[in-house]
Every structure is written in C-alpha cells, then in structure tokens.
Amino acid sequence: MECRVSLLALVIGTLLNMGLGALWYSPVLFAKVWMKEAHVTPEDLATSQGKMGMMYGLTGVSALLTSYVIGVFILNLKIMNIAGALGFAILLWLGTNIPAIVKNWSFEGRTIKLGIINHGYDLVVYVLVSMVYVIIG
Numbered sequence: 001m002e003c004r005v006s007l008l009a010l011v012i013g014t015l016l017n018m019g020l021g022a023l024w025y026s027p028v029l030f031a032k033v034w035m036k037e038a039h040v041t042p043e044d045l046a047t048s049q050g051k052m053g054m055m056y057g058l059t060g061v062s063a064l065l066t067s068y069v070i071g072v073f074i075l076n077l078k079i080m081n082i083a084g085a086l087g088f089a090i091l092l093w094l095g096t097n098i099p100a101i102v103k104n105w106s107f108e109g110r111t112i113k114l115g116i117i118n119h120g121y122d123l124v125v126y127v128l129v130s131m132v133y134v135i136i137g
Contacts, residue, residue: 012134012136013063014067017063018060024124037117071133079133083129085134086130089127093119093122100115101110117119
C-alpha cells in the first residue's frame with residue numbers, strides 16, 4: 001500500500017477541515033442549534049476557554065489524520081476525477097458515519113438533529129478533502 005500523499009494536498013485538506021469546522025459550528029451556521037441539541041450553554045463555553053489551546057490542538061491533529069487517511073485511500077484506489085472523489089467520500093461517510101449516528105441516537109439518546117449537524121460536517125469534509133486530492137494530486 002502506497003502511503004506517500006501530496007504534502008500540499010495534506011495541508012490544504014487539513015486547513016479546509018479546520019476552517020469549515022470554525023464556520024460550521026459558528027453562529028453563522030449551526031452554533032445555536034448545535035448548542036441546544038448538545039445541551040451546551042454559553043457558560044459551558046466560557047468555562048472551557050482555558051482548554052481551547054488543547055482542544056484546537058487535538059482537533060488539528062484529528063483534521064490532519066482525516067486528511068492523510070483520505071489521501072491514502074484516494075491514492076491507492078487510483079481515484080482520478082471529481083466524480084470518483086464524490087462517490088468515494090459518500091461511501092466513506094455512509095460506512096463510517098451512519099453507524100455512529102444510529103449508535104448515538106439509539107444507545108446514547110442523542111437527537112437525530114445533533115447527528116445530522118455533527119456528521120453532516122464530516123460528509124462535507126470528506127467531499128472537500130477528497131476533491132483536493134484529485135485536483136492537486
């Protein structure tokens with residue numbers, strides 16, 4: 001298995017992931033609904049301010065890992081075009097995120113709305129990062 005992905009695509013994919021997360025969970029998009037569904041209060045966010053460095057650091061490492069793994073799959077499956085990248089991203093999401101949504105909904109009592117927000121973000125990330133790899137290499 002080939003594991004050497006494009007460094008440029010890896011960095012762009014990671015930054016897209018982080019940037020999209022900042023927008024996705026901001027008041028511009030889903031912050032209010034996410035906070036309600038996740039039972040997070042403004043006070044909770046204020047309390048966690050001291051941990052933001054660690055939280056963003058871990059999120060950055062996770063974004064890097066996601067971008068790298070997608071790149072390895074794109075490379076080894078020899079996906080060369082946007083349609084292939086889109087199909088791959090959707091299949092990856094269906095196979096990894098739908099089971100998580102079902103588990104979280106049925107066993108943890110989380111709402112479908114929260115699952116759609118959190119895992120919808122993953123779908124968009126998978127699509128964008130996959131496209132970066134087929135466009136850049």
